[in-house]
Amino acid sequence: MTTATTAGAKAHAREQERAAAAELPRVLHPASAYAGDLPPGVSAGDLVWAETVPPGGYTSLVVAAGTRLRVRDTTGNGCAHLLVFHADQPTERLNVADTVKVQWQAFLTAGHLLLSDQGRALATIVEDTADNSAAAPRHDALFGTSTLARNVERYGSGDVFGPSPAGRELFALAAAKHGLTRRDLPPSVTFFEGVSVSDAGRPAFVGSSGPASITLAAELPLIVLLASTAHPLDPRPEFTAGPLDVVAWPGAPTAPGDPAWGATPEGRRAYENSTAHRRTSGADR
Amino acid sequence: MTVAPATADPLAIVPPEVAADAVVIHDETVAARNPWTRVIAAGDTLTMVDVGGNQAVDFLVYDAHDTELRYSAPDTLQGQDTIYLTTGSVLRDAEHGPLMTVVADTCGRHDTLGGACSKESNTLRYGHHTRAQHACVENFLLGGSRHGLGKRDLVSNINWFMNVPVDPDGALGIVDGISAPGLAVSVRAERDVLVLISNCPQINNPCNGFDPTPVRVIVTRA
Numbered sequence A: 001m002t003t004a005t006t007a008g009a010k011a012h013a014r015e016q017e018r019a020a021a022a023e024l025p026r027v028l029h030p031a032s033a034y035a036g037d038l039p040p041g042v043s044a045g046d047l048v049w050a051e052t053v054p055p056g057g058y059t060s061l062v063v064a065a066g067t068r069l070r071v072r073d074t075t076g077n078g079c080a081h082l083l084v085f086h087a088d089q090p091t092e093r094l095n096v097a098d099t100v101k102v103q104w105q106a107f108l109t110a111g112h113l114l115l116s117d118q119g120r121a122l123a124t125i126v127e128d129t130a131d132n133s134a135a136a137p138r139h140d141a142l143f144g145t146s147t148l149a150r151n152v153e154r155y156g157s158g159d160v161f162g163p164s165p166a167g168r169e170l171f172a173l174a175a176a177k178h179g180l181t182r183r184d185l186p187p188s189v190t191f192f193e194g195v196s197v198s199d200a201g202r203p204a205f206v207g208s209s210g211p212a213s214i215t216l217a218a219e220l221p222l223i224v225l226l227a228s229t230a231h232p233l234d235p236r237p238e239f240t241a242g243p244l245d246v247v248a249w250p251g252a253p254t255a256p257g258d259p260a261w262g263a264t265p266e267g268r269r270a271y272e273n274s275t276a277h278r279r280t281s282g283a284d285r
Numbered sequence B: 001m002t003v004a005p006a007t008a009d010p011l012a013i014v015p016p017e018v019a020a021d022a023v024v025i026h027d028e029t030v031a032a033r034n035p036w037t038r039v040i041a042a043g044d045t046l047t048m049v050d051v052g053g054n055q056a057v058d059f060l061v062y063d064a065h066d067t068e069l070r071y072s073a074p075d076t077l078q079g080q081d082t083i084y085l086t087t088g089s090v091l092r093d094a095e096h097g098p099l100m101t102v103v104a105d106t107c108g109r110h111d112t113l114g115g116a117c118s119k120e121s122n123t124l125r126y127g128h129h130t131r132a133q134h135a136c137v138e139n140f141l142l143g144g145s146r147h148g149l150g151k152r153d154l155v156s157n158i159n160w161f162m163n164v165p166v167d168p169d170g171a172l173g174i175v176d177g178i179s180a181p182g183l184a185v186s187v188r189a190e191r192d193v194l195v196l197i198s199n200c201p202q203i204n205n206p207c208n209g210f211d212p213t214p215v216r217v218i219v220t221r222a
């Protein structure tokens, strides 16, 4: 097929979708074509987004308050690096220090909130199927993501177009799609690869419990940045990452009467702050 | 509260390995609850002295010539085998480059996880009634604003002299301090850096022994 002419180049471009039909699409249109498992009460027809983020890839989404976002490691090799920002005022963003300090807990799982620097709940972890235990946490809020310099040192490359992309490079690209720069990137959280901490403060990479998923409930309108790359403390000499299956469906933010609302006094006050902010800002519209 | 007189010889206060053959470039006592900022030249050493004992010193550091290269708690932890800071710890930026190195420490260990107190997070931790209280993020914003820095530039910071253990089940919290009057930590600039300090005004937890006190900051040149 010639690409020497505009007509030839157009035909060549249009042929590519048909030729790729046998591959797993990265973004499903419509999302209701999703064929994977969904939680009870959710059907494919409810989905507003369905995507597979390849190993070494990234995605970003803007979601309305209340949206449920499920991230699934389908192979047990996945590691999901996550950042969340208030979509209407992205200088308000995930604060991992406040998240672990306010909740008196470094190992995140279902029931924990992702807190912003403004004393508000950005999201709630409403589901976690990983096999967490005190000795073997499966998610990490302390060690952040990988850098170009360190991935070059560890794997020989950290470029996003190379075999072992660095998380910060992927985040920089995802952030740029929303007008944000490296200046806007705080420490991130990672899901599906855990790190324990000994009494003496020594970290030990625990890794994955196998295929698992987490589901977030957006408590505010959010920009979500998601990178699929190796955990920065992953000791395996070969770069290890897996595909991440991402689906989203509508829902409501946590409200008085929901079990999560009053589960802890700190969480209740975070929900109170988020709820008041949605009302004054019009984000409940 | 015991406060060392500000007239005391600064070279008698900084750890001996820092004082040896050093000249004092700057010596100042930061009053309780106040911010402090300064550019520290490459090679110079900043010593922070816990004058009254158990006074958290919230600390951020930036490349003075490119403030986008700023302290990163995760990168600092990735580069060592403990979650605490002490002599030998390298404070790294978010691209993993070294900003400063801890060269002396008579306290023993310092916090990397707890971040700064803020009016907003105080409402979650202690109740909505604490919103009016002064907090470290206010100090960071005030100090940073004099150097063109704003909210986007604030990230998880260091808390010198603050004690935040992590239990094996992940439980963590600010508990009674292990510092004492006169203990000091010294950090050497690996390149020209801008330092932001908040002398923590928190009164709702033991990070300042429920009584914020002054800290002394001494810059020396070898």
Ligand SMILES: [Zn+2]
Pocket: B056, B058, B116, B117, B118, B135, B136, B137, B200, B201, B202
């Ligand atoms: Zn403070």
